[in-house]
Amino acid sequence: MCEDHHGGLGRRALFVTGAAAALTLGSVSFAAAADGEQESRTVRGTLPPGSPDFVYVPVEVPAGVRELRVAYTYDRPAVPAGTTGNALDIGIFDDRGTELGGRGFRGWSGGARTEFFIRADEATPGYLPGPVREGTWHIALGPYTVAPQGLSYEITITLTYGESGEAIRPVYPPDRARGRGRAWYRGDCHLHSWYSDGRRTPAEIGALARAAGLDFINSSEHNTHSAHAHWADVAGDDLLVMLGEEVTTRNGHVVALGTDPGTFVDWRYRARDNRFGRFAHRIRRAGGLVVPAHPHATCVGCNWKFGFGEADAVEVWNGPYTPDDEVTLADWDSMLVASVRDGRDWIPAMGSSDAHRDPDAVGHPQTVVLADDLTRQAIQEGIRAGRSYAAESARVALSFRASGGRGDHAGIGERLRVDRDTPVTVRLEVTGAPRCTVRFVTDQGVLHTSAPLPVAGAGVVEWRTTPSYAAYVRAELRHEAAAGPVPGALAAFTNPIFLGRQ
Template sequence: MHTVYSDGKRQPSEVAAGARAAGLDFIVSTDHNTSASHGVWGPLAGDDLLIVTGEEVTTRNGHWLALGLTPGRTIDWRYRSRDDRIDDAIRAVHAQRGLAVSAHLYCPWIGAEWKFGFDGLDATEVWTGPWGWDDEAAVSTWANRLAVAARHGGDWLPAMGNSDAHSPGDVIGLPHNVVRADRLDRDAVLAAIKAGRSWIAESSAVKLTLNATAGRRTAEIGERLRAHPTDPITVTLSVAGVPNGTVRLLTDQGQMFQTGLPGDGSGSITWRTTSQAAAFVRAEVRHPVSGGGAGGTTMGPVAGFGPMAALTNPIWINRL
């Protein structure tokens, strides 16, 4: 999110108040190309709100997020993709135990569309502010990369969602990341994001759990479940807060299960698979095609689905 210290219209105190009102436990300060606000946040944080310092690195060929910077430190932004300088910039973030995250991959603004590839990144932003066509494209790109990781057995890139709120009209926390961390501090939260132990929600009204079980072994979002090729695997998804929504379960083969939620927005489903049939499973929860979702977005249908309400990172399924 952004403040008056870069191109935002809110004071840091207004951002902190908005984060608390949205039910957030943590935020990252990401003013563009500056650390000017870093020294302001201390009195605004508390046991109920962790505030992490960072930067949105606004290069000539795309923006990326440096999360968890040492207060007062900045990362250089004065280069293009063909200048071969981003690797050094990412190493500078990692030297501070921070994360590098590509932002709004398909943003149509000049210089904002992502052109650097994904090598060295810790996560990628697939949902930015109110749901739109660019988010559909970003999720598709990310999902294709998951399938490649499943095929080659390499590292995978977790997904994030961020509100990128600038002005009073921008909804703080639309969307935000729900992170399974051991404690509410900088290192625990960043480690969980890097591991993909997180899912994305449009608001704190949306609740979700996803797990997969094989015998006595259970895995949650971002974890790996080991099973023999023919072992039955039970996937369980519970959702609340999305009236008349659509639930989708997707694997490396694409969508494998779909069902609707009732008018009260709550439901629980089970789906069965094997490690031979699925290398991973992830979930999406969509609003009805005619629904507006949070923040007043009026995104039209894509392949018959309305705006996103929740999106998970995968549970990986490894063959024994």
């Protein structure tokens, strides 16, 4: 059976769900069938440019369904240069409804898959296994971009009848690994597996993380927590696996870092809807950190527009170093200056790989955190306090301290509490950075640049200042520049050390 959903938007139910505008189409109905039988329905429609962010197709699911399967296609017409073409995401909500932040979420694959299934005992990666209960389910379409010609789609829903399989009890990774006490721990907090749009299994990511010298990682699939129950076998005494999500909205992405197992964070809102604060609080209530990701990335919907008032940290460096990272670094430095000027809290910076598939390198870059132990809470406390630096690989190691007065000293993320005219010595020790240049950056800008380090990659750079001259100092390790005054790509950077009594 085939149903058409053609026609103008005015003939459909257009409403606001408490966030972004949404459109609900006519429902698709099935009649109950005998065990082992299958029924399929196909619906077709066309979405015009300017469609709402989310389009819901209600599916009336009868009793006795063992498996629900959905397949979809859409057209990709040629468009003029500089014009976005069609991109249609997909997911599903069960009989508990589509309420923003509600309990009905059952999976999301974005544009990474053309079909999915859900059963009690298994589901397509990106989706949550569980009973296919009787009631109204909703296929969620996300017309990410729509070509001038419109977006024509076809969805086929197939129900298989029979006794439901036995539901799986999820097993999650532990909150701790065997640490080294208070030490520097290396991690990558932004990674994608095949449970969203990545191409690697959790086991493959775990092996790459260990090979990269990492102590911890964070699961961060786009708009789904379906991977949470698939990391227990990857974790071990040598690798802490934290759980989270990359909340991928139309106005930017945020990494929910280290949330409680099974935590879902909704993404169906824009900055103009004034809903982000609610979901930032949701992340924190679940024990996680709020980390805006790649704030100046150039992909559609990636540029961060929610402000940084709710941020616990910001991902300044995302994957191989590019011009948008340079812009983010400068933007973050301006935020540091504002925090000093206004006497308010500052936002630490970090780096993550955002690795999806080969040749993306897990742990390039990585965040190196001074933590009391290798536990979720201790790592988060270190990140939140800014006791961290970012490095391009485990080969690069830094020690950065400021000292002055009567033997007072402070490290990364700390404050050296001395009088404003007290002489202060800033000292950076480096290994693993051949021919890199050290820059000391303050609220006045770059105030000291070293000669290139030797080919062996190790060296010590010192600089002297006072709190009246520099309210903070942070260090950058730069590769050789390609041309002229443009700085080279980062090999590492630190969070600041603040100077002065306040």
